[in-house]
Structure formats: C-alpha cells, structure tokens
Amino acid sequence: MSDPTKRFPLACLAAAVGLSLSAHAAVAAEGGTMLPRTQAASLQDAGIAQRHQRFVVRYRDGAAPARDPRAAQDSLDAALARSGLAAAPATGPAGALRASLLRHTAGGAVVVRTSSPLDRVQAERFVEQLAADPTVEYAGIDRLLAHAGLVATDGSVSATPDDPDFVELQWHLHGYAGGVHATGAWQRATGDGVVVAVLDTGVTAHPDLDANMLEGYDFITDPVLSRRDSADRVPGGLDPGTWNDDPDVCGIMPSSWHGTHVAGTVAQATGNGIGLAGVAPDAKVLPMRVLGRCGFGYDSDIADAIVWASGGSVEGVPDNPDPAEVINLSLSGWYTCEADSPMQTAIDTAVGNGSLVVVAAGNSNWYQDVAAVTPGGCANVVTVAATGREGDISYYTNVGAGVDLSAPGGDIVYDQFSYIWQAWHDSPEGPVPGGASYAGMMGTSMAAPHVAGVAALVQSVAETPLPPQQLHDLLVSSARPFPWPIQIPRDRLMGAGIVDAHAAVSAVLDPPCDPGEPCDRPLVPMPVYNRQPMAGLASRAGEALLFSLEIPAGTGPLSLATHGGIGDADLRVRHGEPPTLDTADFRSRRRGTNAETVRIMRPQPGTYYIQVVGARSFDGVILDVRH
Known part of the structure; x- marks a missing residue:
C-alpha cells in the first residue's frame, strides 16, 4: 500500500480515497477524529435552498393562460395581488415584487421567476394563490435537489487494472456477500449497445471513462448554479466543478466530481490497462448536467432532462440522438413526489418512451421513509437503498415500502476498503490537467448506478429490449436475499434483496424450463x-x-x-x-x-x-x- 497521506496523478495509477457522508453535522470517526463537514450538508442547512425564486405552473388545456403569454402574466400578477406580496415594500428592483415567465417545460408547464427571493412562508402563500386560479391545474415551488453521496477525507491507494486493486478495492463488484456478482455476469454480458443516461453534475475527461462517454447536455438554466453567463442550455454534459466560495449561498465547499464517480460505476472501462472496472464496461453513458454549484439543481431542469434523455422533445434543445434505455438519478430532495408534479410527470413520460428510471433512496442518517423524498418516493421508478460490504444495511440509507431493492453503497463500519471505488478528479475547484484519479465514496448515490449498470447488462443480451416494467420485475425477482446472519430490522424495509448481476443476466438468457422436460443450462462460475x-x-x-x-x-x-x-x-x-x-x-x-x-x-x-x-x-x- 502506498502512503495514505499523499496524492498522486493518474500517471502514477494512484487513487484519492474519500468518505462520502449525508451529514447534518460533523461525524465522529474511529479514535475520535472528526471528519470535516462537506458539501453533503443538507438542503435545510443551505442558504440557497431557504429562499425560493422559481415556481412551476401548469395551466389547464384550453384555458387562456395556456395559449396566451399575456393571459398567463395576468394570472401571475393576480396571484401576487391576492397573496399580498405585490405590495411588499422594496422587494424588487422597481420597489414591488414581480413574477415573470421564464420558459416552458417538457411537461407542458411554465417556469416562473419572482424578481426577489421569497422565504418559505411567502413562497407557500404565493403557491396557494396560484392554485386558487381555476385555470391552473398544478402549482408548486421549483425545488432544489442535491446528489446523495460525496467525498470527504483524503488518502491514496495504487490502482492497476483487473487484479490487485480490482480485487482489493472493488468488493462491490465481486464480493459474494455484499457485491453485485458482476464477475459472473461479465462472462455473458457487458452492456454493449446500451445507453445509460447519468443525470448528475456532469463528467470530467478521464482516460478510464472517455471511450464510453457520449456527448451529453447541460440542462441547468440558473446562472448561479451553472456558472455560465446565460440561462441557455448547452451541449456537452461536462462538469466544471461544484465548489462554492460564497458562505451566503451554501457554505464553503470543494468540488465533489460526483457525476464522474457515478458514471464510473455504470460503465468504467475494464481491461484497458488502467484504473478500475464498471458494472457494464461496454455500455455507453450519456452525461447530463443537472446539478451545479453546491451540488444543487432545480426540479424543473431535472424533469426536462429526464424527458430529453428518454428521447422526448424539449423546447430549445435539439432532440437526443442517443435515447437512453436506462436513466440514473443519484439525487434527492426532501419533499413528497406528488402525482401531478413536474418530476412525476417527467418520469411517467420517460417510462412511456421505454426508459427504466433508477433512483437513489436518499440519505437521512436515521433510516427515514423514502416516501418523504423525491425522486425516491415517486412512482414508476426503481428505488435503491444502500448496503455495506457484508450485505448489511448502511447507516445513512432511507428505507421503506417504496424501496424496490438494495445495492452496494458503502459504509464506514470497517475501513476505507468499505467505500465504493471509481473514477474521480483531483481538484478542489475546476478541472485541472492531470487531475484524473480515483476515489472511494459512499451513499445511495453509489447504490443506484450499480442497479443501472445491471439493467444495462440485461438489456444488452435480451433478444429484444425489455419494456421498463418487465425489466423492473426481472431485477427485483432476481435479487438475492440479504445474507445470513445479516438481519434487516422489520421497520427498515430494504426491498427484495441485493441486486445480482449474475442472476439477472441468467434470468433473461435462461428462461424457466418446462416442467418434466430436460433442462441443460450453462454452468457459469x-x-x-x-x-x-x-x-x-x-x-x-x-x-x-x-x-x-x-x-x-x-x-x-x-x-x-x-x-x-x-x-x-x-x-x-x-x-x-x-x-x-x-x-x-x-x-x-x-x-x-x-x-x-x-x-x-x-x-x-x-x-x-x-x-x-x-x-x-x-x-x-x-x-x-x-x-
């Protein structure tokens, strides 16, 4: 093992080790050492999430505001007047609060922006008055979501392909108790020909990822989050960094490179002479940037990205030439996923377009019910909770009846080898030459892409692509039970078991035998x-x-x-x-x-x-x- 206090560039094949936390406060590690607070700070702690300046409104079909922007503006002005906010002194540049139309969403709604931020009470009052308009079908705050697994402490471990460090570090791929049994599946499926969209912070250039990356898209429309001069959406899906140096926004924090790590779990190259392995090493990743500064992104932008990734049309953006069969959402927000919300509408559209939507259950540190979060509590998704190296429940994961199955997310119960190791970038702010590296992270953010990768393995060998519901059912039915003597408490529902790549691929390639008939199946060790x-x-x-x-x-x-x-x-x-x-x-x-x-x-x-x-x-x- 190399000196864990140093960092090395990729040329030295070293890995930056990190611990990802969903922290509401600093967490005590072994020996009393305190792990520093990171950008995993909760949305409730973030100043940017305490102020609401964007809202989503869907007008009823045929109503005047749905056809005429001037009628829509009149509707907004009337709602402000009824709420009493329009008369608030000096709230906007002209001395009075205004609300204006920003853009249309793929789900047929409009995004509205107020001239000044509103606190929680003011925002709820404005939404209440919007919903009181008989022409309005839905009104809500355009809420912020954040990724659910980040980097904290530093260190390094040498990394070489296919043997010493794949074996030593990537228990989550080959371990029998806690891993996804990818090594058994690789003898029959590698994900070839399947596109997995990763909606996250974007990706960085990385020699262990580049060959499997498609040209994605940046869907962030808020310049504060995107760090761009305009609100336009742009091609590329690249991650410029999520760092923040303004304590009034969300606290001082370094870049997470979260999307790079998640993309690595799905489809990091294998057998290429460098680095580590991914679950579906021949799949293609469509990187979608929906989370920016502080790791935050707006519900409406994420919803549009879901539709676009699945092959749907989004105003102002060229149609996606590489529709995804699988969409991964390693992000979460603490609000209920309502049936008519933009997020649920987008998920339903994507599923209708043939995409399986895989989502993280979210991190609470206290086993909260996934029904309280979005998109983990949405319908028509595969919701994934997190387990550790021995197949045990990870201390941070959300749980509940809405969880479909579990997958490796890592834990701190053992040591740094209990994390999820994948591609990363070694820079506290923006990308730097020679920054490509590796990191150990943990969170339900890490669990979800294991399931997305297994779904890609299955689709790559299915005679015809499985519809989303059939693929969902296969992943759930082929999950293996939690290992003995691990006992998941009855009040901590973790789904059908741990996703199993070997069993899932076998299920699609080896259909059930007819009763009473000879059945010769290949033995795959x-x-x-x-x-x-x-x-x-x-x-x-x-x-x-x-x-x-x-x-x-x-x-x-x-x-x-x-x-x-x-x-x-x-x-x-x-x-x-x-x-x-x-x-x-x-x-x-x-x-x-x-x-x-x-x-x-x-x-x-x-x-x-x-x-x-x-x-x-x-x-x-x-x-x-x-x-």
Whole structure:
C-alpha cells in the first residue's frame, strides 16, 4: 500500500480515497477524529435552498393562460395581488415584487421567476394563490435537489487494472456477500449497445471513462448554479466543478466530481490497462448536467432532462440522438413526489418512451421513509437503498415500502476498503490537467448506478429490449436475499434483496424450463480471488455453488477452505473442468460441519473449479482461498 497521506496523478495509477457522508453535522470517526463537514450538508442547512425564486405552473388545456403569454402574466400578477406580496415594500428592483415567465417545460408547464427571493412562508402563500386560479391545474415551488453521496477525507491507494486493486478495492463488484456478482455476469454480458443516461453534475475527461462517454447536455438554466453567463442550455454534459466560495449561498465547499464517480460505476472501462472496472464496461453513458454549484439543481431542469434523455422533445434543445434505455438519478430532495408534479410527470413520460428510471433512496442518517423524498418516493421508478460490504444495511440509507431493492453503497463500519471505488478528479475547484484519479465514496448515490449498470447488462443480451416494467420485475425477482446472519430490522424495509448481476443476466438468457422436460443450462462460475473470502454462501441440499480460480505458473501451495454459517456444505475441486461427485480431483466431506479443507501442494497453472455442495442446506458459509 502506498502512503495514505499523499496524492498522486493518474500517471502514477494512484487513487484519492474519500468518505462520502449525508451529514447534518460533523461525524465522529474511529479514535475520535472528526471528519470535516462537506458539501453533503443538507438542503435545510443551505442558504440557497431557504429562499425560493422559481415556481412551476401548469395551466389547464384550453384555458387562456395556456395559449396566451399575456393571459398567463395576468394570472401571475393576480396571484401576487391576492397573496399580498405585490405590495411588499422594496422587494424588487422597481420597489414591488414581480413574477415573470421564464420558459416552458417538457411537461407542458411554465417556469416562473419572482424578481426577489421569497422565504418559505411567502413562497407557500404565493403557491396557494396560484392554485386558487381555476385555470391552473398544478402549482408548486421549483425545488432544489442535491446528489446523495460525496467525498470527504483524503488518502491514496495504487490502482492497476483487473487484479490487485480490482480485487482489493472493488468488493462491490465481486464480493459474494455484499457485491453485485458482476464477475459472473461479465462472462455473458457487458452492456454493449446500451445507453445509460447519468443525470448528475456532469463528467470530467478521464482516460478510464472517455471511450464510453457520449456527448451529453447541460440542462441547468440558473446562472448561479451553472456558472455560465446565460440561462441557455448547452451541449456537452461536462462538469466544471461544484465548489462554492460564497458562505451566503451554501457554505464553503470543494468540488465533489460526483457525476464522474457515478458514471464510473455504470460503465468504467475494464481491461484497458488502467484504473478500475464498471458494472457494464461496454455500455455507453450519456452525461447530463443537472446539478451545479453546491451540488444543487432545480426540479424543473431535472424533469426536462429526464424527458430529453428518454428521447422526448424539449423546447430549445435539439432532440437526443442517443435515447437512453436506462436513466440514473443519484439525487434527492426532501419533499413528497406528488402525482401531478413536474418530476412525476417527467418520469411517467420517460417510462412511456421505454426508459427504466433508477433512483437513489436518499440519505437521512436515521433510516427515514423514502416516501418523504423525491425522486425516491415517486412512482414508476426503481428505488435503491444502500448496503455495506457484508450485505448489511448502511447507516445513512432511507428505507421503506417504496424501496424496490438494495445495492452496494458503502459504509464506514470497517475501513476505507468499505467505500465504493471509481473514477474521480483531483481538484478542489475546476478541472485541472492531470487531475484524473480515483476515489472511494459512499451513499445511495453509489447504490443506484450499480442497479443501472445491471439493467444495462440485461438489456444488452435480451433478444429484444425489455419494456421498463418487465425489466423492473426481472431485477427485483432476481435479487438475492440479504445474507445470513445479516438481519434487516422489520421497520427498515430494504426491498427484495441485493441486486445480482449474475442472476439477472441468467434470468433473461435462461428462461424457466418446462416442467418434466430436460433442462441443460450453462454452468457459469463465479470467479474467486486469493485472500478475498467469499462470505454469505447459501444453497439447498443437493445443489452446488460453482466458483473458478485462476492459478498462474509457479504458484506455491494452494489452500481452499470453507467455514462458518449453519448447515452442512461439502467441497469439491477439479482442474480444467467443473467437478462432479465422480470426477472431482479433490474433495472434503466432513459430516455435519462446514469446516472443509482441500490443500494442493503443487497446483497446476490454469483454472481450478470449486463446488460448495449442500450435503444439507447451508447458509452463511465462507469460502477462503489462499496461495
């Protein structure tokens, strides 16, 4: 391991380690060290989120304001007058508060901007009077959302492709207890031909991402958040940084490079000689910038981006040439997702266009109900909660009946190797030459793209693309149960289980057999690695789990052992082909125990196949490989 107090450029293949928190205050780490407050500060703490200057209004079809901008302006003026806000002294540049039309949304609404910010009470009074107009179908605050997983403490670890650091750092891809079992899926699916839209802070140039990035779009229309001189939307989807140096806006904070990390989880290149791996390494990412300064973005901009990403039309923006089959939203806001809200309308449109919408459950630190957040509490989405390295519940995740399934989000229970490691950028403000690097982060922001990547794997091998509801059902039904002895408390609902890439790909490639008919299925082993225990193994009596181990020439003695858990599991090992009861080269069958051991003093180079077989049903067993 390299010195964890230093940072290195990408040329040194080092990684910046971070801890992401959804912090309402500083959090105590081991030994009493205090982790610094980061831009994960809650929306309630942010000054920019305490003032409301944008609103969304949808007029009824056929009503005069829906056809005539002058009638719409009259409607706004009347609502201000009824609210008593128009008479407020010196609230606007001309001494009186004004409301003006900014633009139309893809959902048929208009975005309205007041000449001065309103506090919460004033904003709710204005919305109430807007809704009182019989020509108005919907009125609401254009609320801010934020990403749900950020970087804090510094350090580094060397990174090389496909082996030492993939094995050591990316438990979330290959770990049996807490990972998504991507290594088993990669033998049959890599995401080729599938587009995943990542609606986030945008992405930075990165040699481990560039080959899989499409030209996206920047949908931010507020110059304060976008750092652009105009409110125009522009092509590119690049991340100029989310840092903030104005304490009156949202506090002093560095850039998160959140979108780069999320995009890396979905489709970071694999086997290219640098860096780490992504869930769907041959998928294409459509980067969409919807979160800007402080990591914030407006509901109306995010809603339009959802529609555009799915292939829908948005006023003032050329149609998307690469519609996404999967849309990832690693962001969250603390307000209920109403049925007629811009966000829900946009999600419904995207699903109607054929896109699966995957969203983060959000981070509360106190297991809050996902029904209280957007888009985690919206309908027609796949809502994802977060688990840790052992498949246990992460301390920060939101929960509830609205959660569909869980995925690795990382935790601080163990050490820095418990984070989610992916691409990043090493600069506190804007992008800098040579800044491409790697980071460990955590949050439901990290969990959602694991599901989006698995969805891409499934779509890449489906005979025809699965409709969103069918894809949703497949991901949920193929999720594996939380590992024994992990017990999720009954009041902390985490969905069907942990998303499983291997099982999901198998479900679409290996349809159920007809009862009574012979059924030959391909046996796809799960790779295991030296000194990386595979925990949480479970199976029924008479059934076997199959693993593979690559042994290079010159390897010394090989030890294979199982232990822990309940039940009775046997061990079979064979070189070159999967073993059976009669063909195993080595076996261990101690009756009534899971403590099985096989030692091979002079292992042959090549592939060893390992079966953990149920003499009786077993659960919570650990397979340990050492050489």
